Structure formats: C-alpha cells, structure tokens
Amino acid sequence: MKKAIVSVLLATTLLTSGLSVMADEGDTIKIGALFNLTGGQASIDTPSYQGFKLKADEINAAGGINGRMIEVVSYDGKTDQATCANNAKKMIDVDDCVVVSGFSDSNYALAAGAITQDKQVPFVITGATLPDLCEQIGDYSFMVPFGDDTCAYAAAEYAYAEIGTKCYMMIDQSMEFTKTLAECFQERFEELGGEIVGTDNYMNGDPDFSAQIDKFINNDGGAEFMFFSSVPNDAGPLVLQYRDKGVELPIVSGDGFDTPLVAEVAGAKSYDVFVSTHCSYTNEAENVQNFVKAYTDAYGTAPENAFAALGYDAMDLIGQALATVEDPTDTAAIKDAIEATSDFKGVTGTISYSAESHKPDKTASILELVDGEFQFVTEE
Amino acid sequence: MSFNYILGQLINGIKLGSIYAIIAIGYSMVYGILRLINFAHGDLLTVGVYTMLVLMGFSGLPIWLVILAGCIVSIMVGMTMERLVYRPLRGSGEETTLISSLAVSVFLQNLISMIFTPQKKAFHLPDFLTVNHSLGPVSLSTINILTMISIVVILIALTLLLKKTKIGMAMRACSDNLAASQLMGIKINNVVVVAFVIGSGLAALTGVMLAGEYKTIEPLMGFVPGLKAFCAAVLGGIGSLNGAVLGGFIIGIAEVLFAGLMPSDITPYRDAFIFFLLIVVLLVKPNGILGSSEGGRS
Numbered sequence: 001m002k003k004a005i006v007s008v009l010l011a012t013t014l015l016t017s018g019l020s021v022m023a024d025e026g027d028t029i030k031i032g033a034l035f036n037l038t039g040g041q042a043s044i045d046t047p048s049y050q051g052f053k054l055k056a057d058e059i060n061a062a063g064g065i066n067g068r069m070i071e072v073v074s075y076d077g078k079t080d081q082a083t084c085a086n087n088a089k090k091m092i093d094v095d096d097c098v099v100v101s102g103f104s105d106s107n108y109a110l111a112a113g114a115i116t117q118d119k120q121v122p123f124v125i126t127g128a129t130l131p132d133l134c135e136q137i138g139d140y141s142f143m144v145p146f147g148d149d150t151c152a153y154a155a156a157e158y159a160y161a162e163i164g165t166k167c168y169m170m171i172d173q174s175m176e177f178t179k180t181l182a183e184c185f186q187e188r189f190e191e192l193g194g195e196i197v198g199t200d201n202y203m204n205g206d207p208d209f210s211a212q213i214d215k216f217i218n219n220d221g222g223a224e225f226m227f228f229s230s231v232p233n234d235a236g237p238l239v240l241q242y243r244d245k246g247v248e249l250p251i252v253s254g255d256g257f258d259t260p261l262v263a264e265v266a267g268a269k270s271y272d273v274f275v276s277t278h279c280s281y282t283n284e285a286e287n288v289q290n291f292v293k294a295y296t297d298a299y300g301t302a303p304e305n306a307f308a309a310l311g312y313d314a315m316d317l318i319g320q321a322l323a324t325v326e327d328p329t330d331t332a333a334i335k336d337a338i339e340a341t342s343d344f345k346g347v348t349g350t351i352s353y354s355a356e357s358h359k360p361d362k363t364a365s366i367l368e369l370v371d372g373e374f375q376f377v378t379e380e
Numbered sequence: 381m382s383f384n385y386i387l388g389q390l391i392n393g394i395k396l397g398s399i400y401a402i403i404a405i406g407y408s409m410v411y412g413i414l415r416l417i418n419f420a421h422g423d424l425l426t427v428g429v430y431t432m433l434v435l436m437g438f439s440g441l442p443i444w445l446v447i448l449a450g451c452i453v454s455i456m457v458g459m460t461m462e463r464l465v466y467r468p469l470r471g472s473g474e475e476t477t478l479i480s481s482l483a484v485s486v487f488l489q490n491l492i493s494m495i496f497t498p499q500k501k502a503f504h505l506p507d508f509l510t511v512n513h514s515l516g517p518v519s520l521s522t523i524n525i526l527t528m529i530s531i532v533v534i535l536i537a538l539t540l541l542l543k544k545t546k547i548g549m550a551m552r553a554c555s556d557n558l559a560a561s562q563l564m565g566i567k568i569n570n571v572v573v574v575a576f577v578i579g580s581g582l583a584a585l586t587g588v589m590l591a592g593e594y595k596t597i598e599p600l601m602g603f604v605p606g607l608k609a610f611c612a613a614v615l616g617g618i619g620s621l622n623g624a625v626l627g628g629f630i631i632g633i634a635e636v637l638f639a640g641l642m643p644s645d646i647t648p649y650r651d652a653f654i655f656f657l658l659i660v661v662l663l664v665k666p667n668g669i670l671g672s673s674e675g676g677r678s
Contacts (some may be wrong), residue, residue, distance in 0.1 A: 038490075038498035039600070046499065174650040202639075203648040205604070207594045211390035211639035211645065218385045233500050237596055244512075264502040265596050 002141065003045035026240040028071040029064075030330045031056070031318060034102030034112050039079025040204055043232040043259050047304040048126050049074065051291075051311030053100065054298050055319065065322045073097055073240040081111035088112035092119045098331055099124060099315050099322070099338075100114070104307050105231070106130035108255030113137030121223060122335045125280075127307045127312040128230050130180055134358035138337055142316045145278055148177065149255045152184035154364035155227070155276035160192045163274070164224025167196055167252075168216060170238070172230040174204040181254045182229035187233070189227075197221030204231055215330045217245065225250040232256055232305075236265025241277045243269035250274065258305040263372035273369040278306035279348040280376035281366040291347045306365075313346035320344065389640040391518055395593065397632020398527045402586045403609035403615070405534060406579030406626035412555040412619030413575050418467060420484040421583060422606015423492075424461075426582025426599060430492055433503060443506050451584040457488075458580025459573060467569070472584065475582045479500035485603065492599040500598045503591040510592055514524050523592040531625060534582065538621055547574055555619055562629045604651075608635075616670025626669060631657075 033052055034043040058069045063257035064070060073095045077084035084103070084321055091097040092115070100116055103109040104127030116123035125133065131147035159167065167189060172178035186196055198221040202210045224247050235257045242251070243266060249356045250272040256278040263270045281292050281303060291312055295303045303309060321337040322328055339358070344351040349362035367374040403425065409633045411420050432450035435441055461484055467479050504510075513533070542548035547570070553561040554571045562568050589599045590605060608631055635654055639647045643659030661669070 036495050042498040043500060200644040201648045203651070206648075206651070207590075207596070207601075208392075208396055208636075210395070211389055211636045212644075213646075214385065214388045214392060215640055218382070235592055236500070236502070240595055261500055261502070261596070265500070267504070303543075309609070310464070 002290060003311055006047060007198065015119065017102075021189065023340040030071045030073055030091075030095055030096035030097045031315075031320060032088070032095065032100035032102075033072050033074040034077060034084060034087055034091070034100055035074065035106075036077040036079040036103070036105075036108060036372055038076055039232060039234045041077075041079045041105055041108070043261055044256075044305060044307040045077075045102070047308035048102070048104055048311035050299055051140070051295065051303065051308040051313075052126065052315045053311075055138075055312045058294070059296075059315070059319045062318035066327070070319070074308070078113075079108075081107060084108045084308065085111040088115040088123075092116070092121050096329075097262055098329055099318050101297045101318060102126050103128050104310075106133055106180075109133060109141075110136060110176075116140055120335075122338055123333050124314050124318055124338065127255075127310045128177070130176060130191050131184075131359070134306075137139075137241050138322075139358075142338055142358045144310050144317065144351065144366060145348065145360075147359055148180045148254070148290060149184045150362065151276050151364050152181050153188045154195070155252055155254060155274075156188035156192065157289055157380050158276070158366045159225060159227070160189060160194050163250050163252065165194045167194060168176055168220060168223035168225075168249075169199045169227045169229065170216075171199065171201050172204050172231060172234065173201045175231055176258065178204075178231060179375065181256070182227070185227055185229070189275060194291060197223050202234075204234060205317055207237060209238060210245075211342060213242055213245045213247065214359045216242075217241045219249065223249060227250055227251075228257065229255045230256050232259040232261060236261040236263075237269075239273060241262075241318050242265040248272070252276075255306060258307070258367070258374070260304050263369060267372075270369050270372065272378070275367045275369070275374065276355065276380070277367060278362070278365070278375070279309050280306075281309075283365075287345065288347050311346040313348050314350070316346060317341060320352055325326045385640075386462060389636055392640070393633030393636035394629065395520075395524050395527075395632070396636055398524075398531055398630035399593070399605065399628075400587050400609045400612045401531055401591070401625040401628025402524065402527070402534065402582050402613040404524035404628045405538065405621055406582040407553075407606075407609050408412070408576045408613040408616075408618055408621060408624040409538075410579050411613065413551060413558070413572060414466070414470070415474055415478070415479065417474070417610065418466075418579075419478070419481040419603075419606065419669070420488055421481075421579060422602035422604070422609070423485050423488040424458050424588040425605065426453045426492055426578045427457050427488060427582075427598050427602070429503065429587035431584075431598065431600075432497055432588065432591075433496075433501065441666055443509070447585070447588055450491060450587065451581045454584035454587075455577050458576045458583075462576045467572070471533045476540055489599050489603070492655060496598055498597065500596045503595055503597045504594045505588070508627060510595075515596040520594075521556050523589055527589045530585070535621060538578070540622075547571065551575065608651075608654060611654060613668075615658055615661050615668055617668030620668070620670045623670035638644065 037047040056072045062175050090158045099122045101124040106128040109125050109128035129148045134141045169181045173268040253275040254276045257275045324337045342352045353361040368377050368378045428450040435446045512519050519523045546656040548569050550566045612627035612631045613624045616623030639650045
C-alpha cells in the first residue's frame with residue numbers, strides 16, 4: 001500500500017513537472033550556448049559568450065522572434081572535450097534546444113559537433129577556424145568566422161611585405177588550431193619567397209619557455225621576426241618571457257593572440273606585436289561602433305577581443321534565420337533557414353552560406369599592439 | 381652548443397627546480413606522517429597567490445606584509461582542509477584520502493574560478509624583486525636568488541625543528557609509526573596540524589616565486605607544479621627533506637635540459653619525460669634516492 005502511494009505521488013510529480021516544461025516551450029525558443037568559461041579557452045570564450053548573450057538580450061528587448069522570447073541555455077565546457085560533448089547532449093536531450101552555438105577552438109567544436117550532427121540540430125560555430133571544420137562535422141554545422149587559412153595567409157602576406165623574409169616559428173603542439181595555423185602560415189610564406197629559419201615547439205599550459213628561448217638565442221638562424229602559433233592563455237607569457245631574455249624581434253601571430261592578456265601581462269614589453277584577426281574595433285563603421293558601445297554599456301568594459309563580436313554575430317545570424325521559420329521547433333527547417341543566409345552584415349564582416357560551403361568568405365584585419373591597445377593596420 | 385648555452389639551460393633548470401623543491405618539502409612532511417597524497421597541496425599555492433593579488437590592489441601595503449598575509453590565509457585554508465576533510469577520514473585507508481584530496485582540489489580550483497573568474501590575470505611584483513642581475517652568462521632575478529637562499533634557510537630550520545624540538549621528535553615518531561606514537565601518548569592531531577601549517581605556508585611562499593617568475597596567475601596554476609613536486613618528493617625519497625629538495629632540482633633540471641637539448645619535435649613532451657623518469661627511478665630504487673625502507677611501518 002505504502003509503495004502504491006509513493007508511486008502515485010511520484011507519477012503525479014513527474015506529470016506536473018513534465019507539463020510545466022511543456023508550457024515553457026510554448027513561450028520561449030531555447031538556444032544552447034556552448035562555451036569554455038574556465039580553463040585555457042576562457043579568455044576568448046568568455047567575451048564570445050558575453051557578445052552572444054548581449055545580442056539575445058537585444059532581441060528579447062525588441063520583442064523576441066515573432067513574439068517568442070529567446071532563452072540562452074549555457075553550461076561551462078571547462079576547456080575539456082568530453083565535458084563539451086556532454087553539454088551539447090544535455091542541451092539537446094534535456095533542455096530541448098533547437099540551435100546550439102559556440103566555441104572558439106576546433107577541438108571543442110569537433111567534440112560537440114559529433115553530437116549535434118547525430119541529433120540533426122543546427123550548430124553555429126562562433127570562433128573555431130579549422131578550414132574544413134564544417135566538412136568534418138557535417139551539414140548541420142556553420143562557421144561564423146573565416147578559416148585559419150585566411151587568417152594565416154593574411155599574416156604571412158603582411159609579414160612578408162612589411163616585416164621580413166626570415167621567420168622563426170614557435171608552435172603549440174597540443175592544439176589542432178595552432179598546428180593548422182602554423183602550417184598555413186608556412187605554406188603561404190614560403191610560396192611568397194620567405195624562409196622559415198627555425199621551428200620550436202611547446203605544449204599549451206606549460207608556463208616555462210626558458211629552455212626554448214635560450215635555444216633560439218643560441219641559434220636564431222638570422223630570423224627577422226617570429227611567428228607564434230599560440231592560443232590566448234600562452235600569448236602574454238610568451239611575449240613577456242622572450243622580451244625578458246632580450247629578444248626584440250617583431251612578433252606575428254593569428255587570432256589566438258587577440259587577447260588583452262598580451263598587453264596586461266607583458267606591459268611595456270608588448271611592442272612590435274602584430275596580429276591577424278577577425279575584426280578591428282577601431283573600424284569607424286556604424287555597426288561596429290554600435291556594438292562596442294552596447295558591449296561596453298552591458299559589461300563595463302570594451303570588447304576584449306574579436307571573439308566578442310563573433311559571438312554577437314552568431315546570435316544575430318541565428319535570430320535572423322529563426323525569424324523566417326514557421327515552426328521554431330523544426331530543426332531541419334532552421335538548418336535550411338541558416339543555410340539560406342545571404343549577405344548578412346555582421347560586426348566581423350559579411351556572411352553568405354550556400355549548400356556547398358558553410359564557411360564565409362571574409363577578410364582578415366591586421367592589428368598592431370600600440371601602447372597596450374590593438375590598432376588597425378590594414379585588411380588583407 | 382657552447383658551454384655558456386649549457387650553463388644557461390642549467391640555470392633555467394635550477395630556477396624551476398628550486399620552486400618544485402619548496403613545494404616538495406611540504407608535500408613530503410604531510411605524506412611522511414599521514415601517508416596522505418594531498419592533491420590539493422598545489423592549490424594551497426593558488427589560494428595564497430590570489431590572496432596576495434587582492435592585497436596588492438590596496439596600494440601602500442608593503443610587499444612583505446602582502447606575502448605574509450598570503451601565507452597566513454593559505455595556512456588557514458590548509459588547517460581547515462585538514463580539520464574538515466582529512467581528520468574525519470583518518471584511518472580509512474590511503475585510497476579514500478587520496479580521492480578526497482582530489483575532491484578538495486577540484487573544490488578549491490572552482491571556488492577560486494568563481495570568485496576571481498577563470499581568466500588568467502597579470503601578477504606584477506615590485507620591480508626590485510623581478511629585476512635581473514647578470515653575472516657573466518648567468519642572469520638571475522632577485523626573486524630567484526631569494527628562492528635559493530630560502531631553500532637553504534628552510535632546510536636548516538626544518539632539520540633543527542625535527543631533530544631538536546619536542547614537536548619535531550613527535551613528528552618523526554609519527555612518521556615511523558602512527559599507531560604506536562598514539563599509544564605512547566603523542567597528540568597526533570597537533571603533529572598533523574603542524575605539518576599542514578608548514579606545508580601550506582611553504583606552498584604560498586612558492587606561489588610568490590612561481591607567479592613572480594611567470595607574471596601570470598590562474599585558478600589551475602598550482603595543480604601541475606603540485607604534481608611535479610609530488611614526483612620530486614617520491615623521487616628523492618618520501619619523508620626525507622633533503623630528498624625532496626634533491627628530487628625538486630633533478631626534476632627541474634631534467635625538464636629544462638630535455639626541452640633545451642633534444643630535437644624540437646619531441647620537446648613538447650617534457651612532462652611525459654618527467655613522469656617516465658619517475659617510473660624508471662622507482663623501478664631501480666622503490667624508496668626513492670634518499671628514502672629509507674618502508675618495512676617498519678604498520
């Protein structure tokens with residue numbers, strides 16, 4: 001008897017809780033935000049998440065999408081692939097998200113992508129840049145940024161034209177992103193006639209570069225500048241430790257170096273640092289300046305790096321696609337709507353997708369670190 | 381490959397090794413008495429450093445006071461950890477305490493992440509501590525020199541403590557045989573607390589050195605140095621202070637020489653090399669280089 005009562009009670013609780021969830025679904029559109037808010041990716045993923053949230057709040061403040069509010073569901077990926085994949089699964093299975101979005105590095109995007117593709121839920125990647133990322137994941141994935149090839153080619157072309165023809169490379173061997181970036185840079189730099197005079201390696205998270213630096217000083221091969229293929233959390237310590245040991249060559253890198261940590265950590269020693277990245281906030285264009293203002297008002301700090309704008313653009317793009325869909329629970333229709341995106345004007349450039357390519361054809365901005373601020377140099 | 385190059389790399393290794401050595405001393409004391417592999421030991425370092433970061437925000441505080449306060453907070457956290465987690469679990473087996481210490485470690489890391497955000501932060505000590513002094517090919521910062529000096533001071537002080545004082549004698553007794561010591565009327569709790577106080581204080585002190593050297597801090601910064609210090613303590617012979625210091629230097633130097641002398645294709649695997657080295661040493665000398673036999677322990 002007791003058992004029966006308990007099971008009846010349990011059943012009613014389950015039923016009513018199920019009902020309340022269903023009632024919620026009618027009102028909001030749930031979008032999963034997959035970001036690494038702790039660990040090595042945090043300094044680029046956090047701004048990206050904030051940009052993403054900002055746009056969602058703006059959409060809601062303007063009345064939502066066809067009258068429905070957006071609800072951003074977020075779990076910390078902890079810079080751990082297994083956690084990232086689990087989060088994606090939870091967002092789709094438990095929270096019923098119709099679109100997921102996020103990640104600034106391909107390792108994590110690939111981990112989550114396996115799940116989203118399997119469940120046939122659109123995955124809008126905010127900042128991961130592996131050139132063939134969408135081909136690897138499948139037709140439900142879309143990239144908001146350009147590929148590493150674009151980023152590295154721009155860096156190589158600028159460096160060859162303006163800085164020097166002999167380059168020494170320092171590569172983080174633990175990341176797909178840093179390896180691809182270095183390969184693409186080397187490919188274009190040598191194509192142009194430049195020479196890689198030496199290469200050294202390290203692992204992400206190892207704080208000590210003293211051995212590699214002494215090795216470089218002992219035999220620099222006549223390098224005229226250095227290319228650091230690094231993720232954000234190593235960027236500051238790399239610059240600082242090389243400068244501390246008296247290496248004064250210009251430093252070139254990709255979007256992994258687009259972080260305020262370089263200037264914060266290296267201080268006055270962060271000179272002659274050139275970065276190839278997604279956009280420049282010193283760009284006078286109206287939508288860029290509007291974004292900078294909105295972000296600053298919301299978070300009390302200017303956008304930390306280009307990933308903030310990428311997150312913002314991702315949510316904007318998802319919102320515009322959702323607005324054209326009749327049933328916002330039909331993930332296949334949402335995927336088609338995103339794929340139909342054409343001439344979308346974002347803060348980070350113009351995005352068009354086609355059935356053949358889910359990677360936009362954008363340009364890269366070259367920035368130079370001047371007195372602790374990234375200044376726009378040129379667009380490649 | 382000049383002499384100066386090798387010398388420079390050796391100095392890099394000694395700098396790194398001195399940091400591992402100090403953490404290893406604390407590790408070794410706690411392990412020596414409780415046979416507790418405390419994974420949270422490295423996180424006490426992080427606690428200390430973040431306390432100092434907060435205090436450095438108040439301009440005008442002298443740096444020695446900031447460092448002292450960091451050590452005190454770290455000691456208090458270490459004592460709390462012992463009282464709340466390890467004391468209730470004492471006698472329940474090494475596996476239980478080992479897993480619990482992992483939990484404490486995760487807890488501390490996440491607590492710091494929640495309070496201070498997980499982002500790396502810049503950590504700048506006053507210039508007089510980080511300025512480099514050059515002596516021929518050798519270049520050391522003030523804090524490097526202070527680290528070396530403090531190792532000697534700490535070793536002498538702890539050796540005196542262990543050999544000449546009552547509590548030191550009690551600590552050695554507990555290290556030999558915890559149960560028998562208790563039967564002989566030694567207040568084990570006091571002994572354990574002293575070991576934790578010393579270990580936590582030293583961890584916070586190492587935090588200054590680590591953060592001063594790399595000028596950045598993050599919530600997970602203590603974990604890997606903690607692991608390597610544990611390796612150092614095991615390598616040198618657990619329970620032996622000299623062994624912990626020796627192990628610290630061996631690991632620091634081996635790590636840097638591996639990265640500096642090997643072809644650049646395999647240099648990223650320096651951590652793997654260190655752990656491999658540990659396995660090899662333990663195969664040859666299971667009690668570590670200066671360790672005594674475990675036979676008498678019950």
